[in-house]
Amino acid sequence: MKNNGPLETGCMSCNVRLNSVFNVLDNDQAKDLSLHKSCAVYKKGQYVFAENGLPAGLFCINSGKIKLTTTGYDGKEQILRLVKSGDIVGYRALLSNERYHCSAVTLEDASICMIDKKYFFDTITSSPKLMFEVVKKMSNDLKVAEDHIVSLSQKSVRERMAEALLFLKATYGFEEDNQTINVSLSREEIADYVGTSTESCIRLLSEFNNDKLISLKGKKISIINLQKLIQTANIED
Amino acid sequence: MKNNGPLETGCMSCNVRLNSVFNVLDNDQAKDLSLHKSCAVYKKGQYVFAENGLPAGLFCINSGKIKLTTTGYDGKEQILRLVKSGDIVGYRALLSNERYHCSAVTLEDASICMIDKKYFFDTITSSPKLMFEVVKKMSNDLKVAEDHIVSLSQKSVRERMAEALLFLKATYGFEEDNQTINVSLSREEIADYVGTSTESCIRLLSEFNNDKLISLKGKKISIINLQKLIQTANIED
DNA sequence: GGCATTATATGATTTATATCATATAATTAT
DNA sequence: ATAATTATATGATATAAATCATATAATGCC
The missing domain is CATH 2.60.120.10 (Jelly Rolls)
Incomplete structure (x- = not known):
């Protein structure tokens, strides 16, 4: 570039x-x-x-x-x-x-x-x-930032990954299809936000994909099962 | 209390x-x-x-x-x-x-x-x-807060523990002896700052003590070898 | 002052995740 | 187009650190 x-x-x-x-x-x-x-x-x-x-x-x-x-x-x-x-x-x-x-x-x-x-x-x-x-x-x-600190301190990489996807959705919203997160980040960039290795990021996204929480198409991530993703992120209420 | x-x-x-x-x-x-x-x-x-x-x-x-x-x-x-x-x-x-x-x-x-x-x-x-x-x-x-995010994302617990001691020193300074950090925190509180378990916190402090980086007397922590503590914290320049 | 509780310490075990390795897919450059 | 580079994917392995367990020391309480 x-x-x-x-x-x-x-x-x-x-x-x-x-x-x-x-x-x-x-x-x-x-x-x-x-x-x-x-x-x-x-x-x-x-x-x-x-x-x-x-x-x-x-x-x-x-x-x-x-x-x-x-x-x-x-x-x-x-x-x-x-x-x-x-x-x-x-x-x-x-x-x-x-x-x-x-x-x-x-x-x-x-x-x-x-x-x-x-x-x-x-x-x-x-x-x-x-x-x-x-x-x-x-x-x-x-x-x-302070919420992020708590997350980094207390949550597993898996939970933080789910949380990051919810954060991306909250920040940039969905595309017209109402399920694709409206931003394109490389796996490395997602890892650099979550605080994990690129490999772990890729692996967890694959896992979420296999578990039908999300679907992947290149850099585009769609949230298929929001409820389960929220559970995976371990968001309290 | x-x-x-x-x-x-x-x-x-x-x-x-x-x-x-x-x-x-x-x-x-x-x-x-x-x-x-x-x-x-x-x-x-x-x-x-x-x-x-x-x-x-x-x-x-x-x-x-x-x-x-x-x-x-x-x-x-x-x-x-x-x-x-x-x-x-x-x-x-x-x-x-x-x-x-x-x-x-x-x-x-x-x-x-x-x-x-x-x-x-x-x-x-x-x-x-x-x-x-x-x-x-x-x-x-x-x-x-954002510096803390980077630390939590990228550093080991061991590095963060050393960094936390330096942070405590920077925040509260030394006592009259010029080496004892002027604050009393429980091991659990230190762990709650560092983002680790109480046991790991205790273990690492013991280790630093054995390695003569610090000395421990109850809740009072003294920095014995500042240079080595900085190295352990992996502070860049 | 002695009892109860909490904090500190340390050992044993497990596990999540980093790291290393290799393969394939997708871009970018020539 | 084809080569070169970079991104994604996935397997194998190592390890830092959590968890569980138990012991001792310190502190608060009646």
């Missing part, structure tokens, strides 16, 4: 107010915002930002899916978050004035806006509403 | 401005703040707040140590964060207007202030400086 960098385009088509945190802005604020953002088109596999880089602004996903990934030990990747259109990325390092501690990589072709750093800070400083939206976003990411 | 609830006291002795996030307030703001907080003394093992409860305010640790813990699967505890004096707790649920997703329990006798919810919201809304301090705090907690 070649990385020629994103293709800069105008912002005619993209409406940043569709992005969750910005829908608290009024019309004037939204108009002003569009003057301070630049849109770009990214090919699948391109970096939106990279670990250790300095944030120049806030990224808003207009379309496409993104993984936030960090390099762990012996170069093994860890997928920390999965992001969908409407979401913001790169807000953590930006807000705390740090370097990125993870990279953002597109999982498919994507259209992404960048809002200038200074403008973003001015806007959230003057709009508590927007600030609270961003805070809620970070708060949710923290909660999700 | 009996839980008779915290003992309410006046706020003569405690100075909330010592708390990290509040040192951005000016004198007038700090004076005003002390009118809207109430101090209480907690015995070791008491709950400051409990999972699923609704936040009534923000807690500031004047003295004492706190664990944030959540109940995982089969009732197994997971320690999510360890908090020391000067820190705030309960900010996440408060800011996102949710119920607590973890409990806060004192690890030793503690003196803790609570700042009224409404007053806290008014203050951070009118003081972007304070808001940014709280945001930085949450940002850091998110970073720490």
